[in-house]
Amino acid sequence: MEATRVRQATIDDLLERVLDKGIILNLDLIIGVAGIPLIGINLRAAIASVETMIEYGFMQSWDEKLRQDAAGELRRKKLALAPGEAILLDMFGSHWYSDGIYRAWRPGRLYLTDRRLILYRQEPAEVLFQTPLAEIQGLMVKEETYFTGIQRDLLYLSLAAGEVVSLYAEDIGGLKSALEEKMAAMGRVPAGDFIPFVRDREIGDVIKERTVADGKMWYQVPSAGIYGPTWRSGWLYLTVERLLWWSDFDRRLGLEIPLGKIQGISLETRDLGGFLHNREVLTIVYRNHQGQEEALFSGEKEITPQWRRQIKEQVLDYEGGDFHA
Amino acid sequence: MLDIDEGNLKQGMLGLVIALVEIIKDALKTQAFKRMESGRLSEEEMNRLGEALMELDIAINQIKEEHGVAEAVQSVRDGLDDIVDEVIDKMVNPERWREELETRNIKD
Numbered sequence: 281m282e283a284t285r286v287r288q289a290t291i292d293d294l295l296e297r298v299l300d301k302g303i304i305l306n307l308d309l310i311i312g313v314a315g316i317p318l319i320g321i322n323l324r325a326a327i328a329s330v331e332t333m334i335e336y337g338f339m340q341s342w343d344e345k346l347r348q349d350a351a352g353e354l355r356r357k358k359l360a361l362a363p364g365e366a367i368l369l370d371m372f373g374s375h376w377y378s379d380g381i382y383r384a385w386r387p388g389r390l391y392l393t394d395r396r397l398i399l400y401r402q403e404p405a406e407v408l409f410q411t412p413l414a415e416i417q418g419l420m421v422k423e424e425t426y427f428t429g430i431q432r433d434l435l436y437l438s439l440a441a442g443e444v445v446s447l448y449a450e451d452i453g454g455l456k457s458a459l460e461e462k463m464a465a466m467g468r469v470p471a472g473d474f475i476p477f478v479r480d481r482e483i484g485d486v487i488k489e490r491t492v493a494d495g496k497m498w499y500q501v502p503s504a505g506i507y508g509p510t511w512r513s514g515w516l517y518l519t520v521e522r523l524l525w526w527s528d529f530d531r532r533l534g535l536e537i538p539l540g541k542i543q544g545i546s547l548e549t550r551d552l553g554g555f556l557h558n559r560e561v562l563t564i565v566y567r568n569h570q571g572q573e574e575a576l577f578s579g580e581k582e583i584t585p586q587w588r589r590q591i592k593e594q595v596l597d598y599e600g601g602d603f604h605a
Numbered sequence: 606m607l608d609i610d611e612g613n614l615k616q617g618m619l620g621l622v623i624a625l626v627e628i629i630k631d632a633l634k635t636q637a638f639k640r641m642e643s644g645r646l647s648e649e650e651m652n653r654l655g656e657a658l659m660e661l662d663i664a665i666n667q668i669k670e671e672h673g674v675a676e677a678v679q680s681v682r683d684g685l686d687d688i689v690d691e692v693i694d695k696m697v698n699p700e701r702w703r704e705e706l707e708t709r710n711i712k713d
Contacts, residue, residue: 289686289689289690289693289694290686290689290690291628291682291685291686291689292628292631292632292635293689294689294693295628295631295632295635296632296635299632299635299636300639329636329639330636330640331636331639331640331643334643334645343645347646347650351649351650354653372659372660372663374664374667385667385668385671387660387663387664387667389660432670448667450663
């Protein structure tokens, strides 16, 4: 048998009762200093639901006027469509917005017209996101898992400008098929398998080529200015062209090595100082404008050899490199 | 019970804020139903109101899912409900105070 909770009153009940009956506050207050009254406050307040107010003969004309104004405002604020543009789908949706430190899902109403995909917020009125259908290069729906374990489908669009956009919509399947249908009618086949970057949406702007592997990796950031070399956590991406390390701390690319510049990959046991004695370190020797450089990575014991093998394979596959196995 | 440390500061604060937003939302919803029942609103207004409230629901749920604060929100709401219940119970039945005092005396 499961335990049940029997409650007599909840905060919702309380609020409902208060608003339904209404309360009247009568407050007389004098603020003084050193026994001399200085400021007088005489406050009379009535708080109740508008329904109750109207019942007692208050605010009726105000209520009507406000609703009239709102209706007029709404007509003016309607989403501006081009002449002849027709809305095909209309649903709740949101768009991942990222600009500097401000990153959030911005909800609004998602409209699919015969020309554009628009996310429009009515209050305050703003077009949060829009793209002409002709600029959509590819689309895919991918399940994203939150750290809470809840899964949700998101729609990813790759746009002509090379941007990857993530959208959430109430009926994501319907939106996807409508978009595909629309694009097919325009004689275009969406490119299917681009990879949306779920880890940090901004890296989607950086990596355009196919990603072979990615995972958590520590990287020893070389000394700069007064700072000595420091180990930082981040995410390592191996693509068909480059090896990239995304810094979790700076939220930007911390290292980029074209595969053709890699000259050696090895696993070494090094003393990293502090508590980190005898750690296995993935060392990658590469060429840059200063000559030869060494990049040190460290990760989970089991996966570091895998990384070594995978990078080596990619480098060997890559033509025009000067890798010495 | 709010036990805040570095790890759950965000959870706690966001949970508290969302719980308050949710309570206001629920109150607005109840009032919206009342207004709809009164027959003073036009068909179009009712649709608009219903839609806006539904979107608010979805948006709040989305925030809760995304930040994993559903549990924190629920616990804040349960806590508030308990307080309201207790206060009202005492206001409605003043004898409770005596009962409580007596039971405490017996325990001591």
